[in-house]
Amino acid sequence: MKFKRLAQLLPPPVGLLPLAAVLLVWQCVAPDESPSFPPPSNWWTAIRGLTADGLLGPAVLATLQNFAAGLLAACALGFTLGLLIGVLPGLRRWTGMLLEYLRALPPPVVVPIAILMLGFSPGMQIGVIAYTTAWPILLNTVAGVAAIRELQLDVGRSMRMPWTVRMIKIVIPATLPAFLLGVRVAVSLAIVVTLLVEMFTGLPGIGLLMVTGQRNFNSSQVFGLLAVVGLLAFCLTLAFNLIEGLVLSRWPPRRSAGA
Amino acid sequence: MAEAVFDLQGVELVLPAADGPRRILSNVGFSLGAGEILTIVGASGTGKTSLLRILAGLATPTGGTVRFRGQAMDGPQDGVAIVFQDYGNALLQWRSVARNVALGVERELRGEALAARVTEALRLVGLERNANDYPWQLSGGMQQRVQIARAVAMRPAVLLMDEPFGALDAMTKATQQDELLHLRQATGVSVVFITHDIEEAVYLGDRVALLSGSPGSITLSFDVDLPFPRDQVATRELPRFVALRHDMHAAIRATGGHG
Amino acid sequence: MKYRDLFAGVGGLLVFFGxxxxxVSSxxxxxxxxxxxxxxxxGLAGMAGGAEMWEEIGHTLMAALLGWAIACGAGTAIGVVLGLSPKTRRYTLASVEMLRPLPGIxxxxxxxxxxxxxxxxxxLVIVAPVIWPALVNSMGGVMAVSERLTDVARTLRLSALSxxxxxxxxxxxxxxxxxARLALTLSLIMAVAAEMIGNPVGLGYAVVREQQAMHPDRMFGYVLIMGALGILLDAGLRGIARLLLPGEFRRLSIQGRA
Structure with missing residues (x-):
């Protein structure tokens, strides 16, 4: 049952053929010492070198830790504020334009601001990740609350539920799918921001390893790390899909299977 | 007729609209006896749903008095349960059938007492086998029965029903009508049943009231002297049934008709 | 938007900046x-007097729009092909899903x-991630339509091309x-990121430069410009879309925010 669910999340594995073909051709065509397009076997050697030096493991761990801490903080922040703004229509109207504007700031530019205000620290990194990724969660949560029908609340009122009980039994569960839609966007954004902060500030993590490799013109290391990041991002996305699938198994299936 | 369950006198309702205040109901008065089924017929736009929301305590009339068991209403009352037309939103889609039925009583009952109450209600509507399904897995007729079971589980003195069978096909509708009559027989509940279907109103009602005009008011009200138990084929062929239906049509035509 | 909402929205902005x-000043x-x-x-007024700021805006806009055009063109073309052909989908989709989460940064x-x-x-930094929303959305759109409408086409006896x-x-x-709309937002983000840690030109670099030079007024000025730019680009695309697809887009434009 669980395996079946996992299998449904993935397209048929024969679809990996084009990717495999590209890598194979690359391996055969690229000269061994190519400074721009080193063959995949050299990536592997470079990654094994990093592992042997004890550099890769701690870097991956640091990146994952900051990613997770930032994302969790963003979930708490975005959901709480989103719920609050959603249930208070007055607040929603008054903050509407401000939120649209703050959301439109490209997340990368938050990094220099945070450095000015908080200095170079892991706390700054987590703060930046949390701030930038809270937006999609917040806005989707607000939209989710706004989509609740008056009738759904009437059901609770007619049963004489106090508003706290209505929140817990009706509003929050009804908002959950929209919240998770926001988290889906936040997951990929959080990966980007985590790496960006590492590259920009030199705080430890995969991003720093990549930049180091690039400054040393070690193209095999850069491509190898690109593959590692890709694999990591793929696993994180898959893990999110799995969690979302489990949580939402009791909700009606989503109608559009778009992005 | 014993003491009236509901007693309305001179009820007025004015609601704000985009183009200024709009009168929805004007001088509505009637009373509902214990164990009685009162059907209210009206075309769209005559304020049927607003009237039901007033009875439920979800809307406050801007004039006149509404008494429930002799007391003036202030919000939703114990002993009053509603069945909405829009079952898709009235049921909490993320709760199983059993947990939906439990919604109105789970704060006062726990454990086995709760389970027994839910099972009893589900048995009454013939859904005891679907306790663990989710609403979105059921047909429209079954979902509406879940809503009725949820209301019945609260052991209400009055059941308010807002066009509950309006969205169902003819066959399902007929079955549901007979189940409602059977339910009243079994529990002695009083019912206010709103519909736009004249035949349905006559078939179900002990008494029929006609809500018409804009703002809506009750322009005709009479007892239905048809024998019980009623039968989908035999009752509808009785000369008396045909005559009552005829009178209703004539009254509607005299007051300005549908629309 | 209702006047009341507009009033409250502007009021909210004023309250925030006020x-x-x-x-600060108290x-x-x-x-x-x-x-x-x-x-x-x-600070902003001072910068607006010179040419530098406008050149930086021009550069970042150009990079973002060029990258967006390339990514949307390629992504939509591939997406439409994949949407039309279940066989091609079968033999490529896993590759797409494998590469799609790869962060542009x-x-x-x-x-x-x-x-x-x-x-x-x-x-390269813009196109690599921006191609995916274009590809996935156009594929999904074509797939959703082709199931419903190809029967209609068959009864009308239309040729494959028409x-x-x-x-x-x-x-x-x-x-x-x-x-395309998701892609445009993402393009601006990636252009700024690429300029911050890569190519030292444009608005992204300007923010870093002013931060390192300890000119917070000019740094915040650039940040405010970028927010305005993001909103203007999005509004521009929505305006064009509304001209091309009257009615239809308004209904859908609420969905799919990033």
């Missing part, structure tokens, strides 16, 4: 690197190695536009 101004909040809005406005070191400090470097041009593409246009 509070900021009041807290000395209640003393933070060396957070200038009052009036100081930022003066990870391409910065690769792009620097390949192209050095150049516009090509920015374009089925695609007269039925499939117009019907899938709203989904394609949603993809």
């Amino acid at each position: 509070l900021w101004q009041g807290l 000395g209640l909040v003393q933070y060396e690197y957070v200038p009052a809005p009036s100081v930022i406005a003066r 990870a391409f910065v070191p690769v792009a620097l190695l390949l192209f050095g400090f150049s516009i090509q470097m920015e374009l 089925t695609i041009t007269t039925i499939l593409l117009p019907a899938a246009a709203p989904a394609i536009l949603i993809g």
Whole structure:
């Protein structure tokens, strides 16, 4: 049952053929010492070198830790504020334009601001990740609350539920799918921001390893790390899909299977 | 007729609209006896749903008095349960059938007492086998029965029903009508049943009231002297049934008709 | 938008900046690197007088729009093909799903190695992630339409080509536009990121430069410009879409925010 669910999340594995073909051709065509397009076997050697030096493991761990801490903080922040703004229509109207504007700031530019205000620290990194990724969660949560029908609340009122009980039994569960839609966007954004902060500030993590490799013109290391990041991002996305699938198994299936 | 369950006198309702205040109901008065089924017929736009929301305590009339068991209403009352037309939103889609039925009583009952109450209600509507399904897995007729079971589980003195069978096909509708009559027989509940279907109103009602005009008011009200138990084929062929239906049509035509 | 909402929205903005101004200039909040809005406005006015800021805006806009056009063109074309052909989907979709989560930012070191400090470097960093929303949305749009509408096309006896041009593409246009809209937002983000840690030009670099030069007023000025730019780009695309697809886009434009 669980395996079946996992299998449904993935397209048929024969679809990996084009990717495999590209890598194979690359391996055969690229000269061994190519400074721009080193063959995949050299990536592997470079990654094994990093592992042997004890550099890769701690870097991956640091990146994952900051990613997770930032994302969790963003979930708490975005959901709480989103719920609050959603249930208070007055607040929603008054903050509407401000939120649209703050959301439109490209997340990368938050990094220099945070450095000015908080200095170079892991706390700054987590703060930046949390701030930038809270937006999609917040806005989707607000939209989710706004989509609740008056009738759904009437059901609770007619049963004489106090508003706290209505929140817990009706509003929050009804908002959950929209919240998770926001988290889906936040997951990929959080990966980007985590790496960006590492590259920009030199705080430890995969991003720093990549930049180091690039400054040393070690193209095999850069491509190898690109593959590692890709694999990591793929696993994180898959893990999110799995969690979302489990949580939402009791909700009606989503109608559009778009992005 | 014993003491009236509901007693309305001179009820007025004015609601704000985009183009200024709009009168929805004007001088509505009637009373509902214990164990009685009162059907209210009206075309769209005559304020049927607003009237039901007033009875439920979800809307406050801007004039006149509404008494429930002799007391003036202030919000939703114990002993009053509603069945909405829009079952898709009235049921909490993320709760199983059993947990939906439990919604109105789970704060006062726990454990086995709760389970027994839910099972009893589900048995009454013939859904005891679907306790663990989710609403979105059921047909429209079954979902509406879940809503009725949820209301019945609260052991209400009055059941308010807002066009509950309006969205169902003819066959399902007929079955549901007979189940409602059977339910009243079994529990002695009083019912206010709103519909736009004249035949349905006559078939179900002990008494029929006609809500018409804009703002809506009750322009005709009479007892239905048809024998019980009623039968989908035999009752509808009785000369008396045909005559009552005829009178209703004539009254509607005299007051300005549908629309 | 209703007037009441507009009024409240503008009011909210005013309250925000007014509070900021009041807290800083009254000395209640003393933070060396957070200038009052009036100081930022003066900095912005000073920059607007010179040519540098406009050149930086021009560069970032150009990079973002060029990258967006390339990514949308390629992504939509591939997406439509994949949407039309279940067989092609079967033999490529896993590759797409494998590559799609790869964060664009990870391409910065690769792009620097390949192209050095150049516009090509920015374009690679933009196109690599931006192609996916265009591809996935157009594929989804075509798939959703083709199931419903190809029967119609068959009863009308349309040829394969006219089925695609007269039925499939117009019907899938709203989904394609949603993809294009997500892509545009992402393009600006990636252009700024590429300029911050790669190619030292444009608005992204300007923010870093002013931060390192300890000019917080000018830094915040650039940040405010970028927010405005993001909103203007999005509004521009929505305006064009509304001209092309009256009615239809308005209904769908609420979905798919990033």
